[in-house]
Amino acid sequence: MTGIAPPLDANTLLGFGLLTMLVATVAAIALSRRTMTAILLMSVYSAASTMWLLLMDAPDVAFTEAVVGAGVSTVVLLGAVLLTRGERVAKAGRWRVAAAAAVTLVLGGLLVYAAIDLPALGDPASPANAHVGRLYLEAAGRDTGADNVVTAVLASYRGFDTLGEASVIFAAGVGVALMLGFGTRATQDDPRRSRVRGLDALPESDHHVVLRVAAKLLIPVITLCAFYVLFHGETGAGGGFQAGVVAAVAIILHALVFGLADTMVAVRPGAARALAALGVLAYCGLGVASIVNGGMFLDHDFLLPPAFQTRLQTWLESAGISGGAHDWGQHLGMLAVESAVFITVAGTMVTVFYGFAGRLRDAVPEPGA
Amino acid sequence: MAEAIHWTGGTLALLGALLTVAGAAGALRFPDVYTRIHAASLTDTGGATLMMLGLGLLAGLSLVTLKLALAWLFIMLTSPTAAHALANAAHGSGLRPQIGLWRIVPAQAEDGDQTDDGDGA
Numbered sequence: 001m002t003g004i005a006p007p008l009d010a011n012t013l014l015g016f017g018l019l020t021m022l023v024a025t026v027a028a029i030a031l032s033r034r035t036m037t038a039i040l041l042m043s044v045y046s047a048a049s050t051m052w053l054l055l056m057d058a059p060d061v062a063f064t065e066a067v068v069g070a071g072v073s074t075v076v077l078l079g080a081v082l083l084t085r086g087e088r089v090a091k092a093g094r095w096r097v098a099a100a101a102a103v104t105l106v107l108g109g110l111l112v113y114a115a116i117d118l119p120a121l122g123d124p125a126s127p128a129n130a131h132v133g134r135l136y137l138e139a140a141g142r143d144t145g146a147d148n149v150v151t152a153v154l155a156s157y158r159g160f161d162t163l164g165e166a167s168v169i170f171a172a173g174v175g176v177a178l179m180l181g182f183g184t185r186a187t188q189d190d191p192r193r194s195r196v197r198g199l200d201a202l203p204e205s206d207h208h209v210v211l212r213v214a215a216k217l218l219i220p221v222i223t224l225c226a227f228y229v230l231f232h233g234e235t236g237a238g239g240g241f242q243a244g245v246v247a248a249v250a251i252i253l254h255a256l257v258f259g260l261a262d263t264m265v266a267v268r269p270g271a272a273r274a275l276a277a278l279g280v281l282a283y284c285g286l287g288v289a290s291i292v293n294g295g296m297f298l299d300h301d302f303l304l305p306p307a308f309q310t311r312l313q314t315w316l317e318s319a320g321i322s323g324g325a326h327d328w329g330q331h332l333g334m335l336a337v338e339s340a341v342f343i344t345v346a347g348t349m350v351t352v353f354y355g356f357a358g359r360l361r362d363a364v365p366e367p368g369a
Numbered sequence: 370m371a372e373a374i375h376w377t378g379g380t381l382a383l384l385g386a387l388l389t390v391a392g393a394a395g396a397l398r399f400p401d402v403y404t405r406i407h408a409a410s411l412t413d414t415g416g417a418t419l420m421m422l423g424l425g426l427l428a429g430l431s432l433v434t435l436k437l438a439l440a441w442l443f444i445m446l447t448s449p450t451a452a453h454a455l456a457n458a459a460h461g462s463g464l465r466p467q468i469g470l471w472r473i474v475p476a477q478a479e480d481g482d483q484t485d486d487g488d489g490a
Contacts, residue, residue, distance in 0.1 A: 208457075214450040221443075 011055060018052040039077045046070035056121075059237035060150045063229075067245040072349060075252060079356035144300075145327035146334060147235040154239065155334035159298040162337060163283050165241075166344045170280050173273075173348030180355035182269050208257070215257040222250040230342050234331070240338035244345025251346075252353050260357050269354050276347030283340040286333065300333025378426030385419030388412050401467040402459045410452030417444045 025045040032038045046069030053062035092100075119126030127133075140152040154162050226247035233239030255263035287298040295302025304312070312328060392412025399405045421441040425434050 210450060210453050210457075214446055217446060218443075 015052065015055050018048055018055065021048045022052065035081050036078075039074060039081065042077070043070050043074040046073075060148075060239065060242075063237050063242045064245075067242055067249065071249055072245055072252070072353075075256075076352065076356055079353075083356065083359055144330040144334065146330070148233065148237070150237075151233050151239050151334060151338070155337040156300055156330060159287070159300070159333075159337055162341065163280075163287070163298070166280050166283055166341050169348050170276055170344055173276055173351050176352045177273065177355050180359050182273060182351065182355060182358070211257050215253055219250050219254055222253065223247060226250065226342075226346075230338055231335075233338050234334060240341030241345055243338070244342040245349060247342070247346040248349030248353070251350050255353065255357060260354075264354070267350060269351070269358075272347045272350040272354065274347070275343050276351055279340045279342070279344030279347060282343070283337065286336050286340065290333075298333075300330045303329040303333045303336075374426050378423045380423070381426065382420050382423030385416040385421075385423060387416075388419060389416035392416065402464055403456060403466045406452050406456050406459075410448060413452075414445060414448045417441065417448070 022045060025041055025048060029038050029041045029045065032041060046065055050062045050066040050070065053059075053065055119128075123129065136153050136157060137149055140146060140149040140157075144152045144156045146152040146156070226243045229238035229246055230240060230243035233243070251263060251267050254266070286303070290299045290302040291297055293302040293305050309329070389412055392409050395408025395412065396405045399408050418441060421437050421444075425437045428434060428437070
């Protein structure tokens with residue numbers, strides 16, 4: 001870092017403004033008395049940090065923050081609040097508050113102390129920019145043919161790490177499901193048999209007609225957007241994680257507006273959790289396919305069988321298509337990785353939501369309004 | 370011509386931002402829930418429309434314009450719906466609007482948020 005102060009341009013001012021907003025939001029969260037307020041403020045925090053991440057040129061992370069932080073987690077947290085409503089909460093004693101404050105302050109101080117040693121933003125000599133990161137930036141286009149280096153790193157170079165992330169998401173979903181149930185308790189019997197058609201549309205709920213119309217318009221568009229994000233991940237911001245959450249949001253929106261029973265008929269809870277497992281399984285199978293063809297685990301260069309690869313190469317040359325057969329394995333592999341992650345994330349999110357929402361049926365009497 | 374489009378776009382975007390700020394002030398200062406929703410919703414949609422128009426003029430006719438138009442359509446669909454849902458929920462929980470200087474609500478329901486479950490109303 002040189003000693004020159006950064007130029008005071010619009011981006012810098014915007015960054016300072018957003019950071020100030022983040023700090024103010026955190027203070028408001030810490031000071032808010034009601035859980036509901038805190039949850040909504042956390043959503044605001046996520047929205048602000050999304051903009052800040054965009055300012056830092058990290059659209060993939062910003063995308064994730066927007067859909068997960070500001071979207072799904074708010075819904076799940078509100079569900080948790082509704083679940084625990086009416087339960088007596090013991091007021092924390094003064095010593096416990098003091099101890100918690102001390103731990104928080106010490107940890108925060110350590111983090112700030114550690115942050116002093118971080119390299120400056122955009123420092124070309126920082127480890128992230130100097131060694132592997134630089135190599136990725138230089139070689140990603142040649143090695144994988146992907147325009148978005150983030151996707152190339154996630155789905156190809158570090159495919160094994162992404163497999164770990166997908167497994168963690170799946171494990172988290174299993175954990176939530178083990179605690180809250182799979183949501184089948186929302187519809188005690190088979191929903192298709194027990195549900196009387198038209199019962200939900202009695203005049204009592206008639207004033208939700210605006211919501212229903214808007215949701216009917218939006219749900220297909222959101223689903224389409226999910227697939228756009230999924231297939232566009234190789235060239236632009238986005239990928240399997242974001243697409244999975246967006247797809248889950250479409251299903252959650254349907255459940256919020258049309259009722260859980262209807263959604264569970266459309267997307268069976270069993271199907272959701274089967275998909276969550278299937279994604280991780282397909283991911284592992286993808287790695288094994290490379291081993292079978294003589295490569296390493298998750299080495300997409302060996303995804304296609306060698307005989308097929310050579311035939312593809314000759315066909316491509318005779319057809320005059322540039323690029324060669326090398327990229328095909330990488331393209332297919334990355335698409336398969338993104339799809340597997342998409343399936344896992346969407347299935348897990350829906351399972352988690354079903355777990356919460358299914359419990360809500362028990363906790364809250366049938367809502368009239 | 371290009372200069373004029375540039376300045377018009379910038380002015381529109383700035384106007385949209387100002388409108389949004391006015392909406393934020395209204396959401397903070399207006400007397401009851403319904404007027405606050407009114408202030409926030411109208412200025413949110415209108416401000417976004419102005420900003421999108423301005424940004425579209427600044428960006429010129431390209432794929433960006435189409436994406437802006439799609440985002441605008443999304444906002445036009447979701448923002449009024451959200452305002453409607455909010456007002457609907459407030460009305461459903463028995464919150465009466467304040468008319469003039471007179472608040473028709475009993476004192477304990479003044480807080481506006483859920484004091485008990487919506488009892489089937």
